[in-house]
Amino acid sequence: MNNSAKKDRLDSDSLHRLDQGSEALYDLVMSGNDQDELPSDVLEIMDDEPRYEQKDDIASGGMKKISSAYDKLFRRPVAKAELKNKSRHEVISNFINEARIMARLEHPNIVPVYDLDANEEGAPFFTMKLSGGKNLEEIIELLNNKDPQISEYYTRDRLLEIFLKICDAVAYAHSKGILHLDIKPANIQVDQFGAVLLCDWGLAREMSQEENANLSDSELKYEVEQSLDGKIKGTPGFMAPEQVDPQNQKRSAETDIYGLGALLYNILTLRKPLTGASLDQVINNTLAGLFPSPLELNLTHPVPPGLNAVVMKAMALEAIDRYASAEKLAEDIRNYQQGFATRAQEAGFGTLISLMLKRYKKQFILGSIIFVSFIATILFFLVRLKHEQVLTNEALVLSTESEARLKTAHKQLQSSEAEARQLLFDLQEEKNERLALQQATFPQLRIMISRFQSKDDFKQARILSQLLYNLDPKDNSIILLAAYTSFGALDFSKANTLFSKLKNQEKYQWLIEFSQKYSVQQAPIAELHRLIQQLSRTPNHLRKNLNNNLLYSITQSYPLEDRFELAKKMLHDESxxxxxxxxxxxxxxxxxxxxxxxxxxxxxxxxxxxxxxxxxxxxxxxxxxxxxxxxxxxxxxxxxxxxxxxxxxxxxxxxxxxxxxxxxxxxxxxxxxxxxxxxxxxxxxxxxxxxxxxxxxxxxxxxxxxxxxxxxxxxxxxxxxx
The missing domain is CATH 3.80.10.10 (Ribonuclease Inhibitor)
Structure with a gap:
């Protein structure tokens, strides 16, 4: 770009980007003052040298490539995306549209875009966060190869947590009117600290008001990535039937739901759902819905029926039969994690009872013993009572025969009444023993919760506190304990529900207000810092566990930049x-x-x-x-x-x-x-x-x-x- 062009660009574009302070600086520059009077940092910003220093290639596709670069203006490493060759105008427009779509989606599990620009030759590029680690496709390949370190770390439960984060990202994109249309393991980046990012929005499109409207021929070329035969855009094996069918050009949120189902299939079985000897066979299998369910596969670790039902519903051939939203799909996965039947499973009474027994095994055994004892006692009482009734009838019949026999029958009746009173007394004793057993169990559960909290195992502590609450949902101290553990896990919606059931809410009003404010949105890191500051001025028994629980949960849920900023502020407070x-x-x-x-x-x-x-x-x-x-x-x-x-x-x-x-x-x-x-x-x-x-x-x-x-x-x- 020559000097004249640069000056024109400064005159026309820059004024729209500068705030009032920057406008004053611009006037100073354009008035012809000596540049030596400007600060060195300003001169560095005005430098005509290229902003990005190109480094190694990271990945390459059919139309674009991703490389690492160094941003000299902000002094940080970035990932740089650019077209591989000179392209048609519609391809360039699609590339720029991809960057703009990503920039609109500000979510912890969606890769953030930093900049969109063009080089001196007019070729567009955009930069985004440079993420380390591996993509999910590489992780699944290592799991198939029995890599010991990967196999130990990436358990099925951890893979499901990754899947839930992708569901959250897709749900957020849908709420902003964006479809991804290329959900697959290769587009999911997992770094060494557990951060999960959904990448490559090159096929993404905006939902129209009639989101199932047919596409024109020109749009179809855009929507369908061309492979070797020039027909398909996307990744066969993870594409919904409506994506591979030239006669059915409808795209909707259910299209991404199918992709999530195929991803879940891959995570659970370590295999792709749709395969074939050729691309045409894969496409035909997709259109016909021909693929084995996870339950039909001979796996070392079989897929539970609940998760199998979730996969099959998400990958239903007809879009109307799939989940209505990514939130509903994620909700079913969480049902499974918590020991409940999934909605897709349509579990019968026997399955529901089996799952309930697994969740409350000890309580059910104890209750069964008490119930059987109670029934046996009642039966014994009824048998004895029936027997005494017979004796009484016989006595009435024989009353005319002998006054002595009548007196004998009367004495027997009195004896039976005494036995009945003794039986009722025994039943009350059993009830008291059951209450005593419950009272003895609760302190042990509290001790276990304290031990888990002292070891920073807040997940187990929350499970046990929820179990306590389910056993006795009216005890104020148990409600408070369950509210604290939910609050520390950043589940402010659940915490708000529990706090609302407390008898003395005034004491915890500031926690209740915080839970209400962030029950439907993620709390900013600055707000969490202020919360931790306020906790430091509360009694020690509350501050110790809740403070540590919040720090643990923030580590699991927030980006690295936010965690460093919080650490800096907390050490600043401490000092x-x-x-x-x-x-x-x-x-x-x-x-x-x-x-x-x-x-x-x-x-x-x-x-x-x-x-x-x-x-x-x-x-x-x-x-x-x-x-x-x-x-x-x-x-x-x-x-x-x-x-x-x-x-x-x-x-x-x-x-x-x-x-x-x-x-x-x-x-x-x-x-x-x-x-x-x-x-x-x-x-x-x-x-x-x-x-x-x-x-x-x-x-x-x-x-x-x-x-x-x-x-x-x-x-x-x-x-x-x-």
Whole structure:
């Protein structure tokens, strides 16, 4: 682009993008002032050099390619999408439309778009978030190959959680009037921290007011991706029948529901639902709905009937027979996860009873024993009563024969009444015993909930608290416990329902108001920070578990940028507003320094953040357990108050500095990948370091170890005394 064109673009377009402060800056530039008077950051923004530095190719399709790039303006890595070759105007328009559609969809599980522009040759491109990890197709392939690490981590339950996030993303897109039309495992990115993104919206289209209206021939070329035979657009095996049928050009939300069903089939069976020896056969099978149900497959881990029914309903041949929305599909999956029958299953009475028995096995056994005992007692009472009635009738008949026999019968009747009273007394005793058993069970469940919470296993704690609530839904303390665990799990809708049943709601009014506000939308991270600040001013018994539960749930549900921002704010609060939080992203890796912060006491907010370097030197930090599973390569504790290190990620750690600390045990480094180690003035048994094959430099306090001891260790590294 020449200088004249750039100036024209500045004159026409930029004024619409600048706010009032930027307009003043623009006037200063256009008035001809010397550029030396402008700040260096402004000059950098005005630089005519290309904004993006191209790097490696990531993926390539028929029309476009994705590559990694470096955004020099915002100084961050991005993914860059561009057309592979010069294309027709309608292809270019479709490419730009894809970027605009993605930009409209702001959702945690939809890849965000950063920029849309054109290069000097006029070729359009757009940039978006660069996501690491693997796509779901690669994960399923590794599961088929029995990869031990992948198989251990990606259980069926975890794969279902990924599927639910995709359902949420599709439901959100549908609420904005957008269809994806290419849902498949290859378009689902899962990073190493569990974040899930639905990508590649190249086939996406907007729903019209009549969303099932036929497409014109020109639109059809757009909607249907051409393969080798020039007929199909999409991915055979995951496409709905209406996508592969040239005579049926209708697209609706149910089209994406079919894609979700095919995805669920692939997740549950690790196989594609529709296969064939040729593309034509796959298309014919799709049009005829010919594919084996998951239950018909000979799988190592058979698919439960409830999930099988969900798959078959979602992949129904006729769109009207499928789920009405992605929310309804997700709701059925959650029904299965909670032990209930799915709506698609149309379970009979026997199935419902079987599922209920699995959910409440112990309670049902206890209730059955009590019920059988009660029935047996009643039967015994009725038999005895019938017997006494017979005796009474006989006595009346024989009353004329003998006054003595009448008196005898009367005495027998009195004896029977005494026995009946004793029987009623026994029934009351059994009822009291049942209540006593229930009262003895509840404290044990509360103890188990507390134990799970202390171990940060908040999912199990919530399950048990819900079980308590189901057993006794009128106990105010049990309602409060269930409300807390739902609130901590960010299920504000459920928490709001439970809070509304409390007797003394005034005490928890601020929690109730927060639950009501965010019962139907995700709470912004800034609001969660203010909530945690308010929790810090509440009684300790509430703050301890609810605060930790919120941090755990945020780790599972929020993007990495939000989690770093929350950690920064929480440490800032902890340090009485005098802390610094030096976070740097270098070559895609996060390095954090909290050195010389004198007031904060713990690093709980750093739990499960992907840090490779952490500097806690000259801080009052005592406990580093929140980062024990973090993939740290470098840990600096020089001058901190850490006394003992029980566990660290031995697979990634390369450098540890414990100078000027009380740490006197290096057992935590046994069999680790440590390369450089700084020890303090306290004598330490160095034998665990004999297993560290990568150790190259060891810094020891002078005169602390004898030469003989050092020699006998046989360490193959450089030992430096200081």
């Amino acid at each position: 009485l507003n005098h802390s610094h939080f030096d976070l740097q992203l270098i070559d895609g890796e996060y390095h954090l320094s909290l050195a010389n912060n004198k007031t904060f006491g713990h690093i709980k907010p750093l739990h499960n953040l992907p840090l490779v370097s952490l500097d806690l030197s000259n801080t009052p930090c005592v406990d580093i357990s929140p980062v024990e599973n973090t993939p740290l390569k470098r840990l600096i504790l020089n001058g901190s108050r850490v006394v003992e290190i029980l566990k660290i990620n031995t697979k990634t750690i390369q450098e540890v500095d414990v100078r000027n600390t009380q740490v006197s045990n290096v057992t935590f480094l046994k069999n680790s990948s440590i390369e450089t180690l700084y020890l303090n003035k306290h004598w330490t048994d160095l034998k665990p370091l004999q297993s560290c094959e990568n150790l190259t430099k060891l810094y020891l306090k002078d005169l602390l170890y004898s030469p003989k001891y050092i020699k006998n260790l046989g360490l193959n590294c450089e030992i430096i005394f200081y």
